[in-house]
Amino acid sequence: MENGETRGCMPGDLHILKPVLAKWLELIEDADPVHWPKDDVPWWYNERALLSLFSGAVWKCGGWAFEEFAMGKSKTGHWRPKARMGIGRGDLRFILGHARATQHFQAEAKLSNRSMSRGVSDVEHGMRDMREEARQDALKMPLVLHSQRLAIVFIAPYLAAGRRQVYDAHIPALVGLLQGADPLARAWTFPAKGRTLVGEDQYIYPGVGVLIERVP
DSSP: TTTTEEEEEEEEGGGGGGHHHHHHHHHHTTTOOSSSOOOOGGGGGGGGHHHHHHHHHHHHHTEEEEEEEEEEEEESSSOOOTEEEEEEEEEEEEEEESSSGOOOOOOEEEEEEBBBBSSSSHHHHHHHHHHHHHHHHHHHHHOOTOOOEEEEEOOOOBEEEGGGGOOOOOOOHHHHHHHTTTSSEEEEEOOHHHHHOOOOSSEOOOEEEEEEEEOO
16 A cells, blocks of 8 residues: 555556556656646546556556457357457557567456445445446457456546545545455555545546456
């Protein structure tokens, strides 16, 4: 754990992702005013935006990444060699490692936005629902170049601005959910900036986490 309970990075059984997760946290927390105005943060945006920073982390760690590509996908559920195929979209392909030790991944990503005004139970349900959606989408992907399928879920909970007083009670519980998600790879950050900014929708989005799991 780093910075108390507000920041953490745990690769679970995907050890090769440890430097990528650490770099993703750096990019998420980037405070350079050239990149992010003082009243803006990257986790206010959608799945595509958060995935782009993950791709950037892969590149910065010496890997290769490609997003939003057309590919054949099974029309009848889980992919198999003789499955009926249709044209679909893949969220991310990336490669890590060097020379003969490279690992290839294909990933489907989802974003879970749930309120934590009443506690973290709604956030936990959203995490579970999006994990299942990401897994099911990943299973429709044919394996290319001995790749491994991954399901990626970003978690960006929100809190009504008028409920700001319950923030300190809920964030430790949310971090506990992420910490306990072994063997999944996971990372999270709830920086000071996120606690103070109120969006146009009058909600506080205190930070973001990510869960990544293998899909057989």
